[in-house]
Amino acid sequence: MGIEIRGINKNFGDFVALQDIDLSIPSGQLTALLGPSGGGKSTLLRIVAGLETADSGTVEIEGEDKTHLPAQKRNVGFVFQHYAAFKHMTVAKNIAFGLEIRKKPKDEVKARVTELLKLVHLEQFSHRLPSQLSGGQRQRMALARALAIEPSVLLLDEPFGALDAKVRKELRDWLRRLHDEVHVTTVFVTHDQEEALEVADSLVVINEGRIEQIGTPDDLYDRPASDFVLSFLGPVTRLGDHLIRPHDIDITRYEHAATASGPITRWTRVGFEVRLEVTPTDVPHDEPVQVVVTRAEATALQLHEGALVWLRPRVGAEHVSR
Amino acid sequence: MTPDAPLAAEAARRRRLRSSTSLTRSSALGLGVALTWFSILVLIPLALVVIQSTEGGWSTFRDTLTSPQTASALRLTVMQALYVTAVNVVMGTLIAWVLVRDSFPGKRLLEVVIDIPFALPTIVAGLVLLSLYGPQSPLGINVANTGRSVFLALLFVTLPFVVRTVQPVLMELDRDVEEAAASLGASRFTTLRRIILPALAPAITAGAALSFARGISEYGSLVLLSGNLPNQTEVASVRILTYIENGNEAAAASVAVILLVVALLAISLLQVLSSVVARRG
Numbered sequence: 001m002g003i004e005i006r007g008i009n010k011n012f013g014d015f016v017a018l019q020d021i022d023l024s025i026p027s028g029q030l031t032a033l034l035g036p037s038g039g040g041k042s043t044l045l046r047i048v049a050g051l052e053t054a055d056s057g058t059v060e061i062e063g064e065d066k067t068h069l070p071a072q073k074r075n076v077g078f079v080f081q082h083y084a085a086f087k088h089m090t091v092a093k094n095i096a097f098g099l100e101i102r103k104k105p106k107d108e109v110k111a112r113v114t115e116l117l118k119l120v121h122l123e124q125f126s127h128r129l130p131s132q133l134s135g136g137q138r139q140r141m142a143l144a145r146a147l148a149i150e151p152s153v154l155l156l157d158e159p160f161g162a163l164d165a166k167v168r169k170e171l172r173d174w175l176r177r178l179h180d181e182v183h184v185t186t187v188f189v190t191h192d193q194e195e196a197l198e199v200a201d202s203l204v205v206i207n208e209g210r211i212e213q214i215g216t217p218d219d220l221y222d223r224p225a226s227d228f229v230l231s232f233l234g235p236v237t238r239l240g241d242h243l244i245r246p247h248d249i250d251i252t253r254y255e256h257a258a259t260a261s262g263p264i265t266r267w268t269r270v271g272f273e274v275r276l277e278v279t280p281t282d283v284p285h286d287e288p289v290q291v292v293v294t295r296a297e298a299t300a301l302q303l304h305e306g307a308l309v310w311l312r313p314r315v316g317a318e319h320v321s322r
Numbered sequence: 323m324t325p326d327a328p329l330a331a332e333a334a335r336r337r338r339l340r341s342s343t344s345l346t347r348s349s350a351l352g353l354g355v356a357l358t359w360f361s362i363l364v365l366i367p368l369a370l371v372v373i374q375s376t377e378g379g380w381s382t383f384r385d386t387l388t389s390p391q392t393a394s395a396l397r398l399t400v401m402q403a404l405y406v407t408a409v410n411v412v413m414g415t416l417i418a419w420v421l422v423r424d425s426f427p428g429k430r431l432l433e434v435v436i437d438i439p440f441a442l443p444t445i446v447a448g449l450v451l452l453s454l455y456g457p458q459s460p461l462g463i464n465v466a467n468t469g470r471s472v473f474l475a476l477l478f479v480t481l482p483f484v485v486r487t488v489q490p491v492l493m494e495l496d497r498d499v500e501e502a503a504a505s506l507g508a509s510r511f512t513t514l515r516r517i518i519l520p521a522l523a524p525a526i527t528a529g530a531a532l533s534f535a536r537g538i539s540e541y542g543s544l545v546l547l548s549g550n551l552p553n554q555t556e557v558a559s560v561r562i563l564t565y566i567e568n569g570n571e572a573a574a575a576s577v578a579v580i581l582l583v584v585a586l587l588a589i590s591l592l593q594v595l596s597s598v599v600a601r602r603g
Contacts, residue, residue, distance in 0.1 A: 049505055050505075051501050070504070071501070071504040072504050072505075072507050072509060073507075074505075076505055077505070078501070080501070080502060082496065082498060084496060084499045084502035085499075086499065086503075088520045088521060088601070097503070097506055097508070097516075098507055101507050101508050101512060142502075145502075149506055
């Protein structure tokens with residue numbers, strides 16, 4: 001159940017957008033398709049919605065084969081990055097659009113619109129035009145419009161991509177809470193790993209038209225299947241033969257089973273953390289090692305630029321060997 | 323009171339001050355130049371025409387309009403301009419659609435060709451039409467000296483108006499919006515009627531108004547083909563010229579005033595129509 005994707009291939013001319021994608025997305029969950037831009041995640045989402053056709057493969061939604069159905073008949077809610085608001089209609093009219101097309105009775109439409117306006121906190125804006133709303137409000141309107149038709153799945157294509165950092169974060173929390181209320185199978189595309197880790201029940205990492213790994217946020221963060229997943233989910237640096245996260249490196253002022261040692265060659269403070277670059281002098285290293293410590297640690301160890309330090313992986317840290 | 327409150331009050335006071343003086347120096351200068359320019363070029367000449375039309379007294383005005391020949395010229399002009407505008411609304415939008423949404427060989431060429439009727443001196447357009455649809459027509463179609471010649475000439479010169487006003491708006495139209503409508507279950511036709519047309523309505527109206535205004539004022543392109551037969555193919559602009567040639571300037575001004583009123587009426591009517599379409603959505 002949920003969404004079953006089997007053997008999807010899609011090429012745009014010579015460009016391979018998706019290659020042999022098999023994916024099953026369970027009902028009622030919030031799933032993120034995560035990957036770099038141009039990796040094929042939006043194309044996959046559009047194929048599920050019927051806005052794009054695959055060269056081969058099938059798409060099943062809630063047990064029904066929808067591969068050859070047009071977008072109009074899939075009963076899928078779709079939210080676009082740039083809102084796709086109907087500019088000449090009020091907020092209420094926008095939300096009612098899908099219901100009016102289905103020729104629902106007027107009072108039923110009205111009741112449903114009121115309910116949805118409340119759900120997305122836009123009650124007092126029902127008579128405004130989309131141009132009179134902020135970006136965040138417009139996207140909430142678009143979400144209500146998509147939910148109005150009671151879709152079997154809700155698809156969001158980089159829904160917060162056009163918003164500024166603060167609104168983005170608010171909407172992210174709000175989407176999580178909304179999903180806990182509505183429980184519709186939801187898939188959203190993002191290239192922001194923090195957004196995916198924070199909001200989704202499960203993540204699908206897609207790169208260059210292939211699925212790299214599927215799992216819960218914890219799975220992916222702690223047990224990445226490849227260098228790509230490790231480096232995409234957060235910053236990484238190379239210490240000896242290993243790729244490791246900069247905050248998983250133990251830093252000391254004395255020799256103690258160290259992997260590498262050398263002077264601190266760069267010091268950047270960002271808020272509560274201090275980002276260091278250490279250039280190892282005892283073992284040959286292609287590039288300096290990135291280390292992140294808290295400000296308290298840095299003070300306790302009396303670190304400063306030029307100080308000689310010893311580095312080793314922290315006990316229990318995840319890393320991928322080369 | 324929060325520390326911000328005095329600041330907010332100060333800002334509000336300054337806003338009030340600004341709105342009472344209402345114009346900054348530079349915008350006042352700009353407005354002045356624009357209004358002067360507009361007056362010299364448009365308002366004063368128009369006022370003069372209106373004054374001139376009343377010079378012969380009310381009777382000249384009435385006599386001019388009730389003269390069967392003038393009345394028939396006015397009727398022909400307005401009706402043909404209306405037909406042509408109606409055709410342009412449909413065909414112009416269609417051509418704009420094809421130019422924006424489809425790609426085909428020769429598209430760039432068509433882009434240029436569309437403007438030719440507009441760029442061509444109208445008398446040249448008249449010559450072209452005469453040689454193509456006149457007595458020596460290579461196509462065997464002869465519409466010279468008939469009402470259809472007026473229609474054809476107007477169609478030719480007003481072709482670019484709707485195309486050129488609709489095209490940029492259509493280009494700006496987001497494809498996502500149509501996809502959103504489709505994902506909500508709207509058919510192609512419903513999307514066209516409820517999403518695309520309301521968005522295009524202001525542009526179509528503007529194009530229609532231009533096309534109509536050009537239609538009732540056209541002279542050069544139809545004067546050769548239509549033959550200017552009184553009560554049959556004579557249009558209002560030709561009628562004005564005849565009055566002037568006969569030294570009856572008050573009568574000429576009267577016809578001009580009527581054309582002016584008709585144009586204003588048509589433009590206001592189209593504005594209302596467009597806002598109705600846009601609102602109905």
